[in-house]
Amino acid sequence: MALLEVSGLVKTFGGLTAVGNLSFSLEQGELVSVIGPNGAGKTTLFNLLTGAYRPTAGEIIFDGNDITGCKPFQSAARGMGRTFQKTTVFRDETVLDNVIIGQSVHLKTGVWGAIVRTAGTRREEERVREKGRSILDFVGLANTEGRLAGNLTEEAQKRLSIAMVLAADPKLLLLDEPTGGVNLEEIGGLIELVKRIQQSGITVCLIEHKMRMVMSMSDRIIVLNYGTNIAEGTPAEVASNKEVIEAYLGARRVA
Amino acid sequence: MKSVFSPERIGWLLALIVAVLLPLVVGGYLTSILLLIAIWSIVAVSLNLLYGYTGQLSLGHSAFLGIGAYALGIIGVKLHIGFWPAFFAAIAISGLFGFLIGIPALKLRGPYFVLVTLGFAAIVGVIVLGWTQLTGGANGLAGVPRPTPIPLPFGKTLRFDSLLAMYYFTLFFLVLIALICHRLVRSLLGRTFVAISRDENLAEALGINTMQKKLISFTISALFSGVAGALYASYNSVISPDIAYFARGMDVLACLIVGGAGTMAGPMIGTFVMTAIPEALQIVPTLRTLINGFILLIFIIFLPTGIAGGFKALFARRRRSLSSGMGRNGIA
Numbered sequence A: 001m002a003l004l005e006v007s008g009l010v011k012t013f014g015g016l017t018a019v020g021n022l023s024f025s026l027e028q029g030e031l032v033s034v035i036g037p038n039g040a041g042k043t044t045l046f047n048l049l050t051g052a053y054r055p056t057a058g059e060i061i062f063d064g065n066d067i068t069g070c071k072p073f074q075s076a077a078r079g080m081g082r083t084f085q086k087t088t089v090f091r092d093e094t095v096l097d098n099v100i101i102g103q104s105v106h107l108k109t110g111v112w113g114a115i116v117r118t119a120g121t122r123r124e125e126e127r128v129r130e131k132g133r134s135i136l137d138f139v140g141l142a143n144t145e146g147r148l149a150g151n152l153t154e155e156a157q158k159r160l161s162i163a164m165v166l167a168a169d170p171k172l173l174l175l176d177e178p179t180g181g182v183n184l185e186e187i188g189g190l191i192e193l194v195k196r197i198q199q200s201g202i203t204v205c206l207i208e209h210k211m212r213m214v215m216s217m218s219d220r221i222i223v224l225n226y227g228t229n230i231a232e233g234t235p236a237e238v239a240s241n242k243e244v245i246e247a248y249l250g251a252r253r254v255a
Numbered sequence B: 001m002k003s004v005f006s007p008e009r010i011g012w013l014l015a016l017i018v019a020v021l022l023p024l025v026v027g028g029y030l031t032s033i034l035l036l037i038a039i040w041s042i043v044a045v046s047l048n049l050l051y052g053y054t055g056q057l058s059l060g061h062s063a064f065l066g067i068g069a070y071a072l073g074i075i076g077v078k079l080h081i082g083f084w085p086a087f088f089a090a091i092a093i094s095g096l097f098g099f100l101i102g103i104p105a106l107k108l109r110g111p112y113f114v115l116v117t118l119g120f121a122a123i124v125g126v127i128v129l130g131w132t133q134l135t136g137g138a139n140g141l142a143g144v145p146r147p148t149p150i151p152l153p154f155g156k157t158l159r160f161d162s163l164l165a166m167y168y169f170t171l172f173f174l175v176l177i178a179l180i181c182h183r184l185v186r187s188l189l190g191r192t193f194v195a196i197s198r199d200e201n202l203a204e205a206l207g208i209n210t211m212q213k214k215l216i217s218f219t220i221s222a223l224f225s226g227v228a229g230a231l232y233a234s235y236n237s238v239i240s241p242d243i244a245y246f247a248r249g250m251d252v253l254a255c256l257i258v259g260g261a262g263t264m265a266g267p268m269i270g271t272f273v274m275t276a277i278p279e280a281l282q283i284v285p286t287l288r289t290l291i292n293g294f295i296l297l298i299f300i301i302f303l304p305t306g307i308a309g310g311f312k313a314l315f316a317r318r319r320r321s322l323s324s325g326m327g328r329n330g331i332a
Helices: A042-050 A072-077 A095-101 A111-116 A119-139 A154-166 A184-199 A211-217 A235-240 A242-254 B007-025 B028-052 B061-078 B083-105 B111-130 B163-186 B188-198 B200-205 B210-236 B247-259 B266-280 B285-302 B306-325
Strands: A004-013 A016-026 A031-035 A057-062 A080-082 A172-176 A203-207 A220-225 A228-233
Touching: A004 A042, A016 A042, A016 A228, A031 A042, A031 A184, A031 A211, A042 A057, A042 A072, A042 A080, A042 A172, A042 A203, A072 A080, A072 B200, A080 A154, A095 A119, A095 A154, A095 B188, A111 A119, A111 B163, A111 B188, A119 A154, A119 B188, A154 A172, A154 A184, A184 A203, A184 A211, A211 A235, A220 A235, A220 A242, A228 A235, A228 A242, A235 A242, B007 B028, B007 B163, B028 B061, B028 B163, B028 B210, B028 B247, B028 B266, B061 B083, B061 B111, B061 B210, B061 B247, B083 B111, B083 B210, B111 B247, B163 B188, B163 B210, B188 B200, B188 B210, B200 B210, B247 B266, B247 B285, B247 B306, B266 B285, B266 B306
Parallel strands: A031 A203, A031 A220, A080 A172, A172 A203
Antiparallel strands: A004 A016, A004 A057, A220 A228
């Protein structure tokens, strides 16, 4: 059974159709890229999947549950993690605190536990710190835990924003341009990180514009244009698809 | 890790010692002012939890102050129930109102939320003035009970009939509430509050049930403001509608901003400064609003992080320059 199954997804803003009748599925453990020209509806799709937007029509089945119309915190609690195009970390908090906040879906400390600092609360704090450190280690930020997140480089902030999402133990990771705004020579490291995440068993779906990167790392590619998927398949299939070449790649070759 | 005698802890300890000893030295008049400072500090501390740490600006905390005061007044005067059950009922009622108002209000964000809290405060103010049978209207309520003595072991009793005893009673609640807020904010629960105050959308995307956390913060904040209201009513023994006047909510916010929102000491420093300066200068009450407005303006322009926030930045800068002077491993 597919991890994520989207059928007939529609989102209109007034008269504008951002996503129109979109259907696709993601298999467990895949790395799938969503590509398409600007305004094709890629980020809108992510917003629909996580529940930031409410779909006008359609159905989203995630891990066997219907999550259509869920709120973002609910889809996150069910194991759908996402990062944003604009790098988002809590700039005024330390790096470690950022990954601790990322573990929110698992936190059990309530008002009473916080006030009296029960043994369970202290154990949880210790556990959360340990796990935070191991995740920072995994994403390659081991020596930065005490620094303010806002003082990190753009590339390190990208890593941190991924670490924050990983902290919730997601089953599916939605990455919105994980290499956007990062220096060319730093991209390789981020690609390597995304691959390691996939190898650890997490299904990854990413939005990207960098074609060479998409072609080399994706198991499958979904091509969006005007809110619908005009093609879907392996990188080789997509690259030879006529419609794709016309709508997207072809436009580049002409230019 | 912090040592037991960190500068911060020594500062708090000194402040507490001064707060305990000062009324023994100064006269009754100044003690009564210290008592009022303690009461308004409780409101500022509770607003700080909501605004400073959770990022939700309420201009309506006069409502919870009023609800706490009138709940104690009505239950104590009209129902003739003893002080202690009435006191705890008043606190619970304030918290309940916070919970019930929070559910619709917190669905709104930013200025819309602020307006709802302000509207709620205005409504409570009108009800307090208009529902004469219940609240006594403009005449208010007289004869609000003082705390009844608590029997102690060895045949002694804890009595609350002197001004000094009422002061320590109030100080006890200020310290207790400040400690609870400190624990809350430093906890994992408190970190989710702070996350919401920094970026609500990101917090939600990371799986934080922002509505639930905001409601917890709002309810606790309302409950603590109710404690301040009940303490005020008991100390004054007479309550009039001006306790629930909506402008009071803005006075509290002014204290919070001057002292430093989002810091532990800020609300208390701010309340002290905003009360002590006009008092020391013996300014007539009508001019006080003007002076306080002027102080607030100065702070918003030149030191928006408030007094405590300014100190924090100063120490952080000193620490940075020290560590850079001593090399990377100079200060850990």
